Amino acid sequence: MTAREVYLDNSATTKMDPRVLEAMLPYWSENYGNPNSLHRRGREARSAVDAARASVAALINAEPADIIFTGAGSEADNLAVKGAAWALKAKGKGNHIITSAIEHHAILDSVKWLGRMGFEYTILPVDSKGMVSPEALEAAIRPDTVLVTILFANNEVGTIEPIKALGEVCRRHGVMFHTDAVQAAGHINIDVKELPVDMLTMAAHKMYGPKGIGALYVRRGVKLIPTLHGGGQEFGLRSGTENVAEIVGFGKAAEIAKARLEAGEDKKLAALRDYFIEGVLSSVPESYLTGATGEERLPFHTSFTVKYIEGEGMLLLLDAAGIAASSGSACTSGSLEPSYVLLALGLDHATAHGSLRMTMSHDTTKEDIDYVLEKLPQIVEKLRAMSPFYNKK
Numbered sequence: 001m002t003a004r005e006v007y008l009d010n011s012a013t014t015k016m017d018p019r020v021l022e023a024m025l026p027y028w029s030e031n032y033g034n035p036n037s038l039h040r041r042g043r044e045a046r047s048a049v050d051a052a053r054a055s056v057a058a059l060i061n062a063e064p065a066d067i068i069f070t071g072a073g074s075e076a077d078n079l080a081v082k083g084a085a086w087a088l089k090a091k092g093k094g095n096h097i098i099t100s101a102i103e104h105h106a107i108l109d110s111v112k113w114l115g116r117m118g119f120e121y122t123i124l125p126v127d128s129k130g131m132v133s134p135e136a137l138e139a140a141i142r143p144d145t146v147l148v149t150i151l152f153a154n155n156e157v158g159t160i161e162p163i164k165a166l167g168e169v170c171r172r173h174g175v176m177f178h179t180d181a182v183q184a185a186g187h188i189n190i191d192v193k194e195l196p197v198d199m200l201t202m203a204a205h206k207m208y209g210p211k212g213i214g215a216l217y218v219r220r221g222v223k224l225i226p227t228l229h230g231g232g233q234e235f236g237l238r239s240g241t242e243n244v245a246e247i248v249g250f251g252k253a254a255e256i257a258k259a260r261l262e263a264g265e266d267k268k269l270a271a272l273r274d275y276f277i278e279g280v281l282s283s284v285p286e287s288y289l290t291g292a293t294g295e296e297r298l299p300f301h302t303s304f305t306v307k308y309i310e311g312e313g314m315l316l317l318l319d320a321a322g323i324a325a326s327s328g329s330a331c332t333s334g335s336l337e338p339s340y341v342l343l344a345l346g347l348d349h350a351t352a353h354g355s356l357r358m359t360m361s362h363d364t365t366k367e368d369i370d371y372v373l374e375k376l377p378q379i380v381e382k383l384r385a386m387s388p389f390y391n392k393k
């Protein structure tokens with residue numbers, strides 16, 4: 001048994017807030033109605049779904065009718081990209097899509113699949129901080145471009161994209177704009193009345209809610225072709241009886257996130273983040289931050305590369321010390337290819353292999369960080385002593 005457990009993999013998933021679980025429980029037992037039924041049990045479920053839809057909408061200042069619940073963030077991404085691409089192609093608007101090199105696979109693989117279905121696409125590069133340039137986007141737009149999809153904030157390096165400027169480019173050219181905001185929603189302020197976005201993806205489990213429930217914000221007037229056909233739930237865009245308990249959990253998580261943002265807790269977390277980053281960079285020789293800093297970085301996110309060692313080695317020794325972190329160097333697939341995100345930022349393969357991501361939650365304390373800052377330098381030293389790449393100068 002280890003003395004301390006420090007969970008620093010909140011970009012992968014967060015621990016559900018106990019208040020979320022409490023809100024969900026009745027909808028798995030006594031409140032079992034189908035929201036599409038007209039009797040009392042059904043109406044009770046319908047009003048719970050409606051209330052949750054209003055809470056999720058309020059988090060991004062949207063209208064409740066603009067929120068479509070889906071079975072995951074990935075599903076919302078698929079619905080946005082495929083739904084808009086097919087709908088616009090059917091109207092004869094064109095068949096060209098633009099995305100970035102550092103999207104989540106739910107976007108990249110959807111776009112590439114559309115490529116095999118007869119669409120064309122452009123993948124925009126990013127700079128060394130992981131930023132997509134609005135000028136590069138503007139230059140890539142063609143007369144037949146129908147959709148641009150650029151993520152709000154990247155999961156591996158925490159960089160927040162210039163969504164407003166990117167959206168303005170799309171508006172100027174009359175091109176639909178989607179953003180995958182799974183890492184950003186609930187963590188930074190998002191206001192769809194101010195941002196020129198047409199669609200925006202969220203997922204509850206990245207913001208202290210349950211896994212297996214996502215949402216797509218769809219601005220009024222945007223027409224999509226559904227990816228799931230059937231009973232016509234979710235305004236005809238996502239058939240299947242509503243997952244009432246999970247939707248209720250998402251609603252509660254959104255409500256808590258909104259209260260936290262209003263209380264400025266994101267700023268407190270950002271201060272702890274900067275203390276953490278400074279601590280790692282000053283105690284681990286030849287360690288480098290990946291991604292952006294300050295306001296251009298997610299408040300809970302830190303990511304580094306540590307020269308001359310492999311990410312996996314660090315993860316295993318950190319885990320033995322009770323610290324849960326992650327590395328972009330080997331994906332869930334177990335592949336030994338370095339992270340495509342880090343390569344897109346311009347890192348060489350060897351450096352990308354030494355990546356370490358440590359993402360905090362609102363439960364993370366300064367004591368937790370100090371514990372990591374005590375263990376990490378020892379772990380790095382130990383691994384370097386065994387590394388064939390590390391010759392002491």
Ligand SMILES: *Cc1c(COP(=O)(O)O)cnc(C)c1O
Nearest residue numbers: 072073074104155180182183203
């Ligand atoms: C986690 C994540 C997703 C996928 O969400 P799921 O609910 O796990 O399917 C999509 N995009 C980004 C940026 C993510 O971090």
